[in-house]
Amino acid sequence: MAMAKAFDASVTLCTVVPESLAALKAEWTSVSMRSLLEEARTRLLVLARELGHEDLDIEVRMGSIPGGILSAAESLAIDLIVLSSHRPEMKDWLLGANAARVVRHAKCSVMVVRE
Numbered sequence: 001m002a003m004a005k006a007f008d009a010s011v012t013l014c015t016v017v018p019e020s021l022a023a024l025k026a027e028w029t030s031v032s033m034r035s036l037l038e039e040a041r042t043r044l045l046v047l048a049r050e051l052g053h054e055d056l057d058i059e060v061r062m063g064s065i066p067g068g069i070l071s072a073a074e075s076l077a078i079d080l081i082v083l084s085s086h087r088p089e090m091k092d093w094l095l096g097a098n099a100a101r102v103v104r105h106a107k108c109s110v111m112v113v114r115e
Helices: 003-008 019-026 030-050 064-076 090-094 099-104
Strands: 012-018 057-063 080-085 109-114
Touching: 003 030, 012 030, 012 099, 019 030, 019 057, 019 109, 030 057, 064 080, 064 099, 080 099, 099 109
Parallel strands: 012 057, 080 109
Antiparallel strands: none
């Protein structure tokens, strides 16, 4: 938020509901899907409130996590993607972490933040 303020930039909080979670939790029914997406939206609204910025733009997508992030960044003409990442585990080196995929394929700059 400090960076956005320094550059007078707008901020969009974005989350991607993985299709695998949707298939498991929502069982692909339209009512359950809407509920799942609304739950994700509510979590972002709570985060915005905790950050003290209730007026932030909110974007909820469904699909693969890296694909959803990249799609949102492109369609919203994002200049910088800021995302968090965990410390890589062996499976990440073999399969590739979501953050690594976003970094490799983004058309804009990406800042990866670790805990």
